[in-house]
Amino acid sequence: MAASTKAVLALALSEYKQLLDKYAVILQLYNTVDEEETDMSERIFDVLQPEQRIILKTGTEWLNMDDHTFARNFHVTKPQFQHLLMKLQDNGIDKEHREGLPPVPATKKVLMFLWFMANQNSLREMSDKFDVSQSTAQRIILQALNIMSTMGLSFIFWPNACEKAASAAAFHRLCGLTGVIGAIDGCHFRMQRPPIRGGDYMNCKSFYSVLLQGIVDERGRFINIFAGPPGKVRDARMLRASNFYTTWEEKMGDYTLLADSAYTGQEFPFVISPKLDNGALTEAEELQNSSISRGRVVVEQAFGRMKCKWRRLRDLQNTRIDGVVMIIMAACFLHNMCIDASEICQEHPNGCPRQADENE
Template sequence: MLRKLKANEITWEGKQGEEGDDRPPSPVRVKDYAETIVPLYSGEDFKKHFRMQRETVEEVCRLLAPHLPAKIIPVSKKVLVTLWLLGNIESFRGVADRFDLGKSSLHRVLFQVCNALKAIRGTLIAWPTRDQLPQLADDFFRRTNMPGVIGAIDGTHIPIPGPSHERQAYINRKGFPSIQLQAVCDAKLRFINILTGWPGSVHDARVFRNSPLYTLLENGNLPEDYHLLGDSAYTLQPYMLVPYRDNGHLLPWQVNFNHIHSTSRVVIERAFGLLKSKFRRLQKLEMIDVERIPLVISGACVMHNIILMKENLNLDLEIQQDLEVIGHDVGVDNVAAREARAAAVQKRDEIATGLAMHM
């Protein structure tokens, strides 16, 4: 028969310590942690452990319930298990013991929840409709006076152990194996497009050129008054504004543009910082099955958006920034591309000179 436990108590099944040893017994399984102990956590302690507020977890459960089997393990426990696993740097065995699960059951629960998140991803990470573009642009404009910006794009690396076969393909420019995450976020740090799965050795520009987003933009999805902001890893296009290359001879209005561009584009770095500080497992995703890694990364991105929709965050306290400096311009080699670049140069110059009026 279970007795009611205090918030800081855990019952263990396992080998007891030696006589006179005050240390707790070595853990095998924690009994009724999710059912008995978690409900006793204060709101602050709950958020520290599960990276989001109770009300947000309830919303996640509501959204995922139609897509999650719950015959043996309830939806709420599956969600808590996944949040703990992604939000804390703890071994799979340790997490399994904490939630009274076998290691194989823990893996099954993780992928069930991530597949459920994939099922709802289209409603939570969606490219904006034309009716939504003015509001997105206004959100950026009110921050920095940069007109027409609907999102900032960049890539970040998720460290992994690396597969035994073709390992070199996953070694990025910093010398460790990784999977890439390309994302576009709005001014409120919400992802509006993501792509993950490319090996770490691939350049950001190549990832972009092979993405559905590139095809969408090349086909004229964005009206000419709107654009993304990218760093110098991307090619200047009417739909993609990048900073002027600093050759030491930039004019004051070009320097001013670069400063405002950087101030506007930093939102994507902040979004990645928030993602990795909330879901710390992404700081080193210890998974051997490379094929399933993108599923976990995209699942964390979906929950990132849910948090931003439900909670008022003090981002200066929440975010541990993960800044990266990337790349060089990629050349263009055909007439159509040169014409598009010329239009982009003119567009960037017009915006830059307009911004200079406020210097």
């Protein structure tokens, strides 16, 4: 007998046994019923009624959870959540309302947005978890992303003179180089092939991606970002196309940034990059390369930590380009909001890996 036939017979026998068990219960009810009892039909109906699946919903009751449970699910602490809620409320997260339906509280909207960014659940799963329709879940996420995309200066800003001096001192302690206030690099984010000019998004590692150029300080906090170039673009070209490049003299002054060899060139005098190892490097040049590598590890760690914490960045296959860019920007903002030198990733206590997405 074929395996598929056996499986069908086993299922049929299981269903038949369940019917026999219910029939036995009904017979027992008839044998023990009191003559004056009039609700026999209701009792039989209760027996035949299939078991109802209980689905636990979540929403604002998450705020009643202990701090550890809340942070494990939403990847922010409660004070950080309250700070983000205030920011989004100031920018109109609770103004939208559809006629005929009760408004979704701003607290629940922000919880849904954080859940979206911290997990890879589909909108269908989110609508079930937060007890809203799928269209409402999509509308809330888009509303939050649109608002976040306009709040860059609230989360990412260039350091002032005092902060530059502090960063330079910190990088000197880290790698021994003077005058360094940050590290710059590019990062790929996987996505599906766009319908228009899709070939431009195929990168050197043979997958479709959108790029992020990030400049971070000694803590791994973003001080400048440029998101959206297609994956085919090289790091140097992306830097030349960014707003930062047009104003680098004003921003940098006499300070410098650490970078990899992709930024080598006379056009980037504000960048310190390692010399190519052609087998003839002097001892001083090898020492310089080693110092640059020790210093620029902060940008590698920042990208890895962001992708590890905000897992939506790992699954952008069914998202339009404008949505991808907004999600990347929101993740950078959330990364800065949550930055804390004392915070350690539970999965990667020695540092979050970059998921093999290096931009060569």
